[in-house]
Structure formats: structure tokens, C-alpha cells
Amino acid sequence: MNDNGNIFSIRPYPSPNRQIRLDEVIYYSQGLRVKGLLARPKEAGNYEAILYLRGGLQSIGMVRPARIAQFAQHGFVVFAPYYRGNRGGEGKDEFAGDDRYDAISAIAVLKQFIDVQQVNVFGFSRGGLMALWTAILSDEVKSLVTWAGVSDATATYWERVDMRRGLKRIVGGTPNKVPENYEDRTALYDVAQIHAPVLIIHGTEDQHVDIEHAYQLELYLKDEGKSVETWFSYGLKHHYPAKLNRITVQKLCDWMKSKKDVTH
Numbered sequence: 001m002n003d004n005g006n007i008f009s010i011r012p013y014p015s016p017n018r019q020i021r022l023d024e025v026i027y028y029s030q031g032l033r034v035k036g037l038l039a040r041p042k043e044a045g046n047y048e049a050i051l052y053l054r055g056g057l058q059s060i061g062m063v064r065p066a067r068i069a070q071f072a073q074h075g076f077v078v079f080a081p082y083y084r085g086n087r088g089g090e091g092k093d094e095f096a097g098d099d100r101y102d103a104i105s106a107i108a109v110l111k112q113f114i115d116v117q118q119v120n121v122f123g124f125s126r127g128g129l130m131a132l133w134t135a136i137l138s139d140e141v142k143s144l145v146t147w148a149g150v151s152d153a154t155a156t157y158w159e160r161v162d163m164r165r166g167l168k169r170i171v172g173g174t175p176n177k178v179p180e181n182y183e184d185r186t187a188l189y190d191v192a193q194i195h196a197p198v199l200i201i202h203g204t205e206d207q208h209v210d211i212e213h214a215y216q217l218e219l220y221l222k223d224e225g226k227s228v229e230t231w232f233s234y235g236l237k238h239h240y241p242a243k244l245n246r247i248t249v250q251k252l253c254d255w256m257k258s259k260k261d262v263t264h
Contacts, residue, residue, distance in 0.1 A: 009026045036106060048114075054082070068080045075257070128149015143199070
């Protein structure tokens, strides 16, 4: 029996925003119980859905309640998986290995709280790689935004000295030893299967995810004739200043709402 996306439990979670309700959800993905955080406006309305895919690895870059509440306040029901193996969830974080199916299953979770045919997908940093795989593997994606997003797993290994030890353990070695394991996680080679419009946001001085990830993704998408838009910010790093961050969130939420459901 396929129980992907079925909810095991849901409990209220403290919200930093009086207008937004938060709940921690435990759901099934490939037979594992995985955790995530759900944000919903308390006021009744006609909302869209966002699958929010966090960055980082294991405990680094964990979902922040204030961040997903910020997105929910723009008129969305938002669900952010922690990914397997995190915060007491079963399995192990695989850095866009089988844990990419935690994102796919999360779409089914969202659909239990909002009546939509397709969901918008947002990925930050490592979450950009997860977002790309979600759009490759699912036809239920309305739009895709990758902000400071990874697109090449091999490049990430060489760029992030601080993550090499963890990546070697998770992926099974270095790109020199097991190049196929990194290539299997690299979404660039499968972007032909993406049907949703894509927005790429990146700072040119990003010190965690090199701007080359964005340039390569744009190139691969254009080569496949896909709908792609870029917002490159000269001189900005991985994390934008607070005011510009808020403005960018507002703009990307408006961009998502402007897109129509994709038919296949």
C-alpha cells in the first residue's frame, strides 16, 4: 500500500506571528516517518500552496518558523519538510538522494490542507537542488523558485570545504571516488523533464553557493526551451540584507501567483 504523504500525527507549534497558525506534521515518505512544519493564515481565504524546501545539511539550515510564517503571510499555505533523519524523523539525510521523495510526498501533505491541483515550490540553497528534483519527478508543480540554489552536487563538494566530511559520509565518498553518486544528485542533466516556469534568484558574491550554479541552471534550462527568469543581484552574498530580503520575498510571491497551472 502506498502511504506516501499520509499524515501520522499533527500538533500545534508556537507561532511567531499572531495571524499565522503553525503545526508540526509527521508524515510518511517511502515508509519512513518524516517531520515538517506547516504554516497557514488563520483568516479564511482563497490561498495557494508553497512547498518550502530548506537549505543546509542535517541540523544546519533547519526550517525557521518565522521564515515560513513570512511566506504564509503573503497568502499561502506553506509546508516545509525537515527531510528524513532530522528532528527525530526516521531515516537519514541524503542530500538529494532518496530524501528527494520527502519533498514529493510533502505535496500530498499540502493537498490535505488546501484544495489545489498544483503547488508552488521554493528552494533555498541545498533546497534549490531539492526543488529542481521535485519539478523533475512531479507534474504537480505550478512554479519553481530557486534562491541561492545548488544545481550541481559535484561543484558543491569542491566549493564547500566545511561540508566535505559530511558529504563524503552521506554520498559515499568524494567525487573522485564515486562520481556517479554526485552525478545522480545533480539535477542539471534532467531539466528537460521540468514543465513549470522557473525563477532563479542569486547574489553574484554568494560565498556558500557560487553564482555559477545559477548560470549553469539558466543555460541548461534555455537549451531545453524552458521558461526561465533570473534575478541576479550584483554584490550580494548568500543571505540578503533584511529589508531587501523582505522585498524579494514579496516579489517572488507575486511572481508565483501570476503563474497559471501547467497542463501536461
